[in-house]
Amino acid sequence: MRKKYTLFALGIRKKTIFSTGLFLLLFVWVMAAGIFIAEDALMVDLEQTFSKPGMDHLFGSDWVGRDMLLRTLKGLSISMRIGLLSSLISAAVAVLFGIIGPVFGGAADRCISWLIDFVLSVPHTIIIILISLACGGGLKGIVVGIACTHWTSLTRVIRAEVLQILHVEYTQLSRRFGKSKWYIAKEHMFPHIVPQLVVGVVLVFPHAILHEASITFLGFGLPAHEPAIGVILSESMKYLTSGKWWLAFFPGLCLVLLSLMVDKIGNNLEKLWNPNTAHD
């Protein structure tokens, strides 16, 4: 192999760990920054409406002169909190269904498979709109909606893993010893699926924030007075034809970068956990 000369002579594994740590730090920073930006930092400044991106306003300013960078940060932070909450909920559902299905087998397994087919047979956007309507919109609607639609893929992964463990000798042995199904699920299954679970949660997260922004953009998510990314982008639609490109461009770009970053964290973790790819 060709030898590479780099500034820091780090191994590939170390590099992966380093970049994961860096991304995590950035993630926490954006989330915290959004929380700590006070309302009065987003002051209305009618002398600086629609100023182009520049030194004063890095991302430009909007129709009442608010700084787009601060609005974007605050919006991202809200999206991240919603994303975290809903991916954790869908992970919990996935663990429950993924273990119950194979362990109890029979009717329970068929029910869960049917439920997965059911959720996958209607476009996610439509289901989230319906659930959001049922909850009367707002934060609750969007979190429940995303959680209800994003558990399926992770459930399949966990189900496959559990099925495999179920046929391994030590679980067979454990059953012959008269251990209960609950004991087997808790002691034999759960520790094995933790890595998959963590990676799964991280990889569901980008989908969750993209869906949150999308649904809010359509008008079914967070109300218009919240500084969410979806709200910012749907506002920018009004100025679409008047050449105010920065209103939509930077917030959307930040959203894409954020979801790329989290996706990278997930893939890195998967790589590090799996001994076959840990040094690739």
Added chain:
Amino acid sequence: MKKHTLGKFVLYRLMKLVTLLVALCIVTFVLLELSPIDPVTAYVGADTKVSAQQRELIAKHWGLNKRPAERFWAWFSSVVQGDWGTSMIYRRPVLEVIGEKFVSSIVLMMTAWVLSGIFGFFLGILSGVMEGSWLDRAARVYCHILISTPTFWLGIVFVMLFSVKLGWFPVALSVPIGVIQSEVTLWDKVQHILLPALTLSILSVANICMHTREKVCEVMHSEYVLFAKARGESRGSIIRHHVIRNVSLPAITLQFLSFSELFGGAVFVEQVFSYPGLGQATVQAGLKGDAPLLMGIVMISLLFVYTGNFIADLLYVWIDPRMKEG
């Protein structure tokens, strides 16, 4: 023997479709029942001249004062008989509205579907055959970024760039404004559909491309390709005779399985481009509380997605020679 199993398979899928549809009817009804939408307000709109007494009469006329279970049964039995109710915002039968919107949506979706299928497939083959090259790396980065991009944002950026800045495409709608229906030329329609279809297709390229690439890499590392190389077959011949044959069926199947994302994406694209299709009708129905239309659209979306999945399954049975023997 084979015909028998195929018939059984079709019957099984049809039964499953019925269970899914009935369950969907119940779930949709319950969800809309839970929602704070008031059908009478949705019907009369913001008109304040309607008195409380008149409201009551409307409610009575529709049977809104009955128990939810009774109402569900009344609605469900009329849906089974083919009467899907009247849309409150269009004031026309739901099936009629859906039929009209579906036609304009299907043109958009199918254009995007074909474009993304062809482009994704060829990009996948190219990057798989040239594994590790700069083209392969560029294709992978491209797909990776696309997966993380929300459809509606891409649509906004495209409108700003191609329609507003460069003026290559009209900004919105499916036909020019202020032109009589009969005078709209085919070119007008093509011009209006191109940018939305492009937006919709670009995002679904990623899925098909990555999948095809993986399959191609697998085939290229196989022993029969090694043997073909040893025989002195050219690269083009290997691609034609070994790669495409093995890769095309999974790719086509995958493309049929993507109907769900296609429909979801169309909702956003139609919203950004003000394209008058089913997706825009969904958003309008949801925002204005048009329950009959929304329920109709939900069921149509399930039928649409299920048809895609069904065709994908059938293709495996019909086209793949290996399945015929087994």
